[in-house]
Amino acid sequence: MSNKELSIRTEDLTLEDVGKYFVETDFDRQTIDSLKSKKTIVLQGARGVGKSFLLKVAQKEMDEDFPKAKTLAVYITFNAAGLLQTSDPERFKHWMLAKICNKVIREGRKKGVLQSSSSVFSTLASGANDEAIASRLETLWRSLEDSWKNDTARLETDSGIDPEMIKDAVEDLCDQAGVRRVVLLIDEAAHVFIPEQQRQFFTVMRDLRSPYLSVKAAVYPGVTYFGDSFQMSHDAELINVNRNILDPSYLAAMREIVVRQDPELEKPITRNGAVFDALAFSSSGNPRTLLKTISATSPLNMNNAQRVMKEYYRDTIWADHSALADRYIGHGEVINWGRQFLWNEVISALHKGTRQTGDTDKRVFLWIHRDAPAAVKEALRLLCYSGILYEAGTWVIGTRAQTGTRYMINIGTRTAPDADPVSATNRLRGSISIKRFAEFGANHEAYESIAKLDVEKMNGIQQEFIKSQLDRSVDLLDLTDFAKRACKKLGYDTVGKILAASEANLQEAKYVGTVRSRRVMNKATAAVMEYLSG
Amino acid sequence: MSQRSTENALSIEKIMLKLHNSCTDHIEPATRSNELAINRVLHLEADIADWLEALKSKPEAQQLQSAHRDFGLAFYAAMTGLYRQAFSNLRSFLEVSIGATYLSSHEFKRRQWVSGKLDISWKAITSTESGLYSTPFLQEFCPEAIGEQDEMLGDLKRAYRRCSEYIHGNVSTSQMLPTEISYREDIVKEWIAVAESALGATIHCLMVRYYKDFSQPLKGIVEDSLEDHFSHLVSVRKMLGLPLEGTHS
Numbered sequence: 108m109s110n111k112e113l114s115i116r117t118e119d120l121t122l123e124d125v126g127k128y129f130v131e132t133d134f135d136r137q138t139i140d141s142l143k144s145k146k147t148i149v150l151q152g153a154r155g156v157g158k159s160f161l162l163k164v165a166q167k168e169m170d171e172d173f174p175k176a177k178t179l180a181v182y183i184t185f186n187a188a189g190l191l192q193t194s195d196p197e198r199f200k201h202w203m204l205a206k207i208c209n210k211v212i213r214e215g216r217k218k219g220v221l222q223s224s225s226s227v228f229s230t231l232a233s234g235a236n237d238e239a240i241a242s243r244l245e246t247l248w249r250s251l252e253d254s255w256k257n258d259t260a261r262l263e264t265d266s267g268i269d270p271e272m273i274k275d276a277v278e279d280l281c282d283q284a285g286v287r288r289v290v291l292l293i294d295e296a297a298h299v300f301i302p303e304q305q306r307q308f309f310t311v312m313r314d315l316r317s318p319y320l321s322v323k324a325a326v327y328p329g330v331t332y333f334g335d336s337f338q339m340s341h342d343a344e345l346i347n348v349n350r351n352i353l354d355p356s357y358l359a360a361m362r363e364i365v366v367r368q369d370p371e372l373e374k375p376i377t378r379n380g381a382v383f384d385a386l387a388f389s390s391s392g393n394p395r396t397l398l399k400t401i402s403a404t405s406p407l408n409m410n411n412a413q414r415v416m417k418e419y420y421r422d423t424i425w426a427d428h429s430a431l432a433d434r435y436i437g438h439g440e441v442i443n444w445g446r447q448f449l450w451n452e453v454i455s456a457l458h459k460g461t462r463q464t465g466d467t468d469k470r471v472f473l474w475i476h477r478d479a480p481a482a483v484k485e486a487l488r489l490l491c492y493s494g495i496l497y498e499a500g501t502w503v504i505g506t507r508a509q510t511g512t513r514y515m516i517n518i519g520t521r522t523a524p525d526a527d528p529v530s531a532t533n534r535l536r537g538s539i540s541i542k543r544f545a546e547f548g549a550n551h552e553a554y555e556s557i558a559k560l561d562v563e564k565m566n567g568i569q570q571e572f573i574k575s576q577l578d579r580s581v582d583l584l585d586l587t588d589f590a591k592r593a594c595k596k597l598g599y600d601t602v603g604k605i606l607a608a609s610e611a612n613l614q615e616a617k618y619v620g621t622v623r624s625r626r627v628m629n630k631a632t633a634a635v636m637e638y639l640s641g
Numbered sequence: 642m643s644q645r646s647t648e649n650a651l652s653i654e655k656i657m658l659k660l661h662n663s664c665t666d667h668i669e670p671a672t673r674s675n676e677l678a679i680n681r682v683l684h685l686e687a688d689i690a691d692w693l694e695a696l697k698s699k700p701e702a703q704q705l706q707s708a709h710r711d712f713g714l715a716f717y718a719a720m721t722g723l724y725r726q727a728f729s730n731l732r733s734f735l736e737v738s739i740g741a742t743y744l745s746s747h748e749f750k751r752r753q754w755v756s757g758k759l760d761i762s763w764k765a766i767t768s769t770e771s772g773l774y775s776t777p778f779l780q781e782f783c784p785e786a787i788g789e790q791d792e793m794l795g796d797l798k799r800a801y802r803r804c805s806e807y808i809h810g811n812v813s814t815s816q817m818l819p820t821e822i823s824y825r826e827d828i829v830k831e832w833i834a835v836a837e838s839a840l841g842a843t844i845h846c847l848m849v850r851y852y853k854d855f856s857q858p859l860k861g862i863v864e865d866s867l868e869d870h871f872s873h874l875v876s877v878r879k880m881l882g883l884p885l886e887g888t889h890s
Contacts, residue, residue, distance in 0.1 A: 118884060121873050174677065184872075184883060213869060216687065219680035223687035227713035295884055 113368050113398045117159035122170070125163045130363040132356065138346055139165045142292065143178065147316050148323040149339065151331075152348030153494035155395025158325040161348065162292045165323075169290060173218055177287040181214045183207065184294045196307055198255045203311060204273055205251035211277065211289055212244055220284035221245070242283075244276040270314035278319045289320050296324035297331050302637065306334030313342045328498070329488035330435065332637045335583075349497050350392030352518065353539060361387040364394050365401055375407045382412045385532040389416060389519030393494055396519070412529050420523035425450075428493040437569045437639030438489065444557045445486030449495060452553045453516065453545060458524055469535060471521050472544035474503060476511045478625045479549055480558040481632035487514060495520055505546050513544055549625060560632045562606050573638045577603030584630045593619050594627060605631040663822035664721035670824040671720045678833045685840035686712060688866035689738075692847050695855060695862040701741040701751060708737035712840075719832040722822040725807055727832050731839055732804035738843045739766055739797070742850045743773045746782070767798055773846055783849040785876035793849075797842040803835045841870055852880060 114120055120128065129135075135157075141148055142165035152158045162182065169180035185206065215221035221242055251268055277289050296312075297305035312322050313336060324343075339345055351357065362383065366373045376383045386404065390397035400419055404411040428446060432439035457468045473496075475487060490496040491514070500513040518532060525531035547553070562570065562577070579602045581594045593616035599605045605613070605627060613624035672679060693709055696702055715730030740761035744751035753759035766772050774794040779787050786793070805811075807818070819825055844866055852860065852867070864881055871877040878884065 116884075118878060119873055119875070124873075184868075209865060213684070213865060217680055217684045219676055223680075223683045227686065227690065227709055228717075231710060231713045231717070298884075299882075 113365070113402050115155075115395050115398050115402070117157075117163055120163070122163060122167045125160065126167055128364070128367045129160070129164050130360050130367060132350070132354075132360055134350070135161060135164075138348065139168065141344070141346060142323050143169055143180075143290065145288065145318070145321050147312070147321060147343040149343045149345050150323060150325040150348060151328050151345060152325075153328065153393065153491060153497070155393045155494060156348045156350070157394050158348050159294050160394075162294050162323070162325055165290075166292055177285060179211070179214055179218060179220065179286050179289045180292060181210050181289060182292045182294065183210045185296075185299050196303075199304055199307060200311060201251050201255040201268060203308060204268065204270065205248060205255060207291065207315075208244055208248035208251060208273060208276075211280075211291075212242075212248060215242075215244075215280060215284070215286075220280065220286055242276070243279045244273075247272055247276050270311055274315060274317040274320055278317070281319045288318075291315070291320065291322045293322065293324045296326050298327060302332040305332045306337075309333045309337035313337050316342070327492045329485075329490070329492035330431070334637075347498065349499070352388060352392050352515075353541065357392070358384055358387055361390070361394070361397055365398065368398070372401070372407075379407050379409070379412075381533055382407060382409055382529055384536070385529040386412055386416070388532050388536050389420065389517075389522065389528070391494070391497065391515070391517045391519065396494065400519075409529060413527065416519060416523050416528040416532075420517070420519035420528070424493065424495060424517070424520060428490065428495060431489060431493065435489075435639075437572060438485070441482055441486045441557065441636075441639075442489055444482070445490050448483075448486065448553055449490060449516070449520075452547075454521060454524065457521070457545065469538045469540070470543045470545050471516050471518060471535065471539055472499060472513055472541060473516065474505050474511050474513050474544040474546045476505070476509055476547065476549040477502075478622060478629070479511075479547065479551070480554050480625075481629040481636055482557045482560060483554050484512075485633075485636050486557065487512075490514075499541065505544075509548070511546075513541075549622075559609075560606055560635060562603070562635075569639055573635045576635045576638050577601065577606070579634065581605065581631075584627075584634060586627060586630055590619075590623060590627050593617070593623075602631045602634050606635065660822065664723070667722035667822060667824050668720050670826075671722070671829050674826060675829060675833055678830070678837070682716070682833055682836050682840065685837060685844070685870070686716070688844060688863075688870070689840060691862050691866060692844065692851075695859045696847075696851065699745065700748075701745045704737055704741035704755070708734045708741065711737065712836075715836070719829060719836070722819075722824060724818055724825070724828050724832065728804045728807035728835070731832070731836055732801060732808060735797075735801055735804065735839050735843065736761055736763065739773065739846050742846050745850065746778070763801065767794060769794070773849065779849060783853055783876065785879045786849050786874075789874055789876055793842070793845050796838055797846065800835055800839040800842055803831075804839070844870060848877070 114124070114128070117125070138150070138161050142150070142162065150158050150161065166180040166182045169176070169178050172178065173180075183206065185203070212221055216223045221244075247268070254268060280286060281288065293312075297308050300308060309324075309332075312324060315322050328347075333339065337343075350360075362376060365376065365383075382404075383401075386400050387397055390400065396419075400412075400415050401407070403415045403419070425446060429442065432442045435442070453473055457470060475483065487496055491498055495517050497515040497517070498512060499515045502510050503513040505511050518535065519528075522528045522531040522535060562573070565573070581591050581600050581602070584591070584602070586594075594600065594605060594613070597608075597613070597616055599608055599613070610621070610624040610628050613619055613627055614621070619627075689709060689712070693702070693705055696705060699705075711730050712734040715727050715734060718724070718730055719727035740754070741751070743766045744754055744761075750759055754761060767774070769775050771777060772794075774786075774790040774797075776787060776790070779790060817825075817828060819828075848863075848867060848871070852863065855863070867877050868881055868883065872881070872883055
């Protein structure tokens with residue numbers, strides 16, 4: 108077995124490495140082309156599915172094409188250490204815009220569309236002052252830096268510097284330097300931000316859109332809060348980064364990903380084909396998980412693979428998910444409920460069914476009714492962040508013509524409880540059907556403990572976070588006019604009042620039954636849910 | 642001045658201007674054919690200038706600035722076809738920058754070096770026992786970079802060795818150099834590549850020696866250069882608070 112260390116994170120790779128390790132699939136090509144296009148894109152996917160990698164490939168291709176295409180790719184990550192700690196939204200906005208300006212300037216210098224600021228040649232040329240006149244973007248950047256660094260006074264009023272000015276400055280840069288477009292590739296777009304800052308970021312992202320500036324942001328499902336002013340369907344195109352494990356070329360692509368990083372692994376993989384296939388299939392299309400488990404399975408053989416699958420999919424992945432509650436404190440209850448639901452009601456139930464019937468239950472999908480409580484949906488979204496679930500279709504028809512969302516369970520977590528997870532995975536591999544799923548209706552008994560968001564029982568911090576939402580008028584919720592009128596007629600004219608009521612209370616209105624009352628309650632709950640952690 | 646000596650002076654002036662014209666003629670193909678790579682080099686050089694700004698109050702600032710000017714001259718020489726001089730000045734930039742950085746941690750030796758009593762020893766700078774990338778040095782100044790010491794020391798030594806080969810007329814390189822001032826694309830490209838790695842290696846050396854001691858405003862001056870050129874290194878991601886495996890939850 109090779110001793111070469113596999114690069115598990117894209118951040119460990121230089122752009123040159125990225126080119127070397129890239130194994131292109133049709134989906135990758137479409138995604139990269141979208142990232143290079145004019146469209147505003149939100150690239151969503153669990154940890155390790157390859158969002159950063161796709162952004163870097165897009166950056167590399169735009170870099171290489173720059174002399175001809177003149178599209179300036181600017182890759183940005185907001186770092187946690189330099190993150191401005193402020194409760195002042197105006198300062199935070201300026202900090203964010205300053206970072207964006209700075210990255211555009213640096214990339215512009217690298218491509219020669221802006222002159223570098225060094226003075227060494229002026230010094231050598233007997234003090235001749237031929238320094239370039241600062242571009243509008245550079246001037247703006249300095250103003251933004253001054254603005255957020257000045258913490259002597261709270262910026263009560265708008266300073267006048269806003270995304271509009273950045274758009275104008277970028278347009279200037281494009282006109283003057285013959286650049287066609289600037290593409291901002293924002294990685295882990297909102298991850299280091301608290302929810303309130305995430306909402307500000309997405310407002311800025313929406314406001315930056317222009318013919319000369321297109322923004323692409325990679326985000327995680329479940330932990331990204333877009334706020335009210337950013338509407339996904341209007342303001343961006345959402346691309347879910349999920350590798351289709353049912354694609355006939357899936358295993359070959361995953362094998363190639365590993366071998367590109369370490370060609371010495373080719374022989375052991377060929378010798379232990381079934382073991383590798385089980386690990387690749389278990390990773391559910393997540394290259395980082397595959398590289399991690401392959402690294403831990405050294406040397407590659409059946410015993411090591413069994414051990415690693417049990418360790419990773421029974422323990423590590425769940426421990427990582429539970430640790431999310433430390434960061435999103437307000438969502439702790441939802442996170443714990445999601446873990447218990449998936450483990451007790453789904454994975455264990457599927458295994459129990461297999462044991463009882465003697466026939467393998469081959470289901471790896473579950474289906475949740477569209478009117479399931481908002482907290483349930485939130486819990487499932489958070490499981491998607493951890494890569495334990497993958498969304499696999501919305502508006503999917505279940506039994507009795509009901510609609511809902513289909514999720515795929517991470518294959519490794521599905522088979523790890525088995526005594527022989529490698530064989531269990533390979534047995535499952537040939538018989539998966541997207542049409543077979545475990546169904547959970549709108550009112551499944553497992554939801555009981557989480558269904559109602561009880562504001563009264565929340566702690567002081569949570570109540571503080573959601574305070575502003577409770578007073579929001581029912582008119583601002585995405586409900587039909589009929590539903591809004593019905594709520595107001597009963598006196599439930601704010602989010603807080605709806606949450607204080609029960610679904611039965613809402614059903615006192617004429618023509619409001621179990622379905623309508625649930626939808627109203629879900630909208631009110633969802634409005635608050637986003638603010639639970641800040 | 643006699644008529645003869647005036648004629649002689651004019652003749653030297655003529656010869657020099659002829660040489661100068663050859664250099665001038667070299668600038669156009671050198672800059673136009675290598676625009677992208679040159680921009681990358683100048684971008685790195687501007688980052689070095691930012692580091693010098695952050696270090697301007699240090700006793701060794703003068704040596705670092707002098708080295709920076711050497712880089713400017715090296716660049717000029719490369720663009721005008723003075724290839725051996727270009728490599729020589731580049732090596733001088735590397736030697737003085739890295740030497741001053743290393744000796745800043747040995748004040749007595751640094752003073753001796755500045756007053757001409759001690760020569761810079763490249764061997765000492767790159768010693769794996771006590772040099773800039775030795776474990777004891779990194780443990781004191783930048784323990785985060787210990788895992789990367791071999792790779793970074795290798796880069797630094799390679800850049801230095803390549804410059805030396807041109808200066809000492811190593812057979813393979815001296816045969817490559819033209820006997821007259823004329824544009825040679827392969828050599829200009831080679832110089833740019835070596836310059837890029839020399840500048841990168843210098844920024845990394847400055848980082849391991851100084852970054853952790855900087856105040857927050859000084860860190861702010863240089864952190865973009867670190868993120869831009871070294872965010873693939875775990876040490877840099879740790880120090881800048883960029884994403885690391887296991888820090889997501």
